[in-house]
Amino acid sequence: MSLGKAMTVALPHIRVKETAAIVLAALALAVSQAAAQQGGAAAPTPRPKQKKASELIYKQEPPRIFERVLEKSTPANTSIVVSLGKQRAYLLVDGETAIDSPISSGKRAGMTPKGSYKISEKDADHRSSVYGDFVSQRTGKVVRAGVSTKIDSAPSGTVYRGAPMRWFMRLTNDGVGMHTGILPGYPASHGCIRMPDEIAKTFYSKVVIGTPVTVTD
Incomplete structure (x- = not known):
């Protein structure tokens, strides 16, 4: 039996698995590096989809x-x-x-x-004396809704309506x-x-x- 054949026969089965794992890891690294070179950094992991307000409402009895x-x-x-x-x-x-x-x-x-x-x-x-709308003095229509008298100033020509x-x-x-x-x-x-x-x-x-x-x- 030649020396090459003897070495081939002597390799344990576990060494074959380790070699395959190393090869796969090297391939994955190469693909990642190629993607980074072409498109910059790898794309970030997508964030979980934000729930709509209606999905946060629980049913009240x-x-x-x-x-x-x-x-x-x-x-x-x-x-x-x-x-x-x-x-x-x-x-x-x-x-x-x-x-x-x-x-x-x-x-x-x-x-x-x-x-x-x-x-x-x-x-x-x-x-309310604090929360309400600013409405037109002339027409009564809402000019600015959802205001607070603590922080908002009335636009010219408007009055506060609680x-x-x-x-x-x-x-x-x-x-x-x-x-x-x-x-x-x-x-x-x-x-x-x-x-x-x-x-x-x-x-x-x-x-x-x-x-x-x-x-x-």
């Missing part, structure tokens, strides 16, 4: 009204509990749930402050309250507690100045 409990409501036995974590508001009569409703609270932590409050004002046709807050029930001195508003399915307000219109109207009809309200997790 509709309001539930327990008429048997609600009809027992009096100014003395009625209270409200708001759960920020559950995004629900509860009208309680003697501690029993009369209404269980979805809400939308402050879009950032702390905007709807937790704590114990009492209804300090009721205004069926309230308008955002409507029907069935407003004030909780804090700085303007946080409960009222009719849009519920997108997640916390989205500037701090107030938004409710469906008919539910806000019912809450409004059952509470008085001094009704206790607890805002919790």
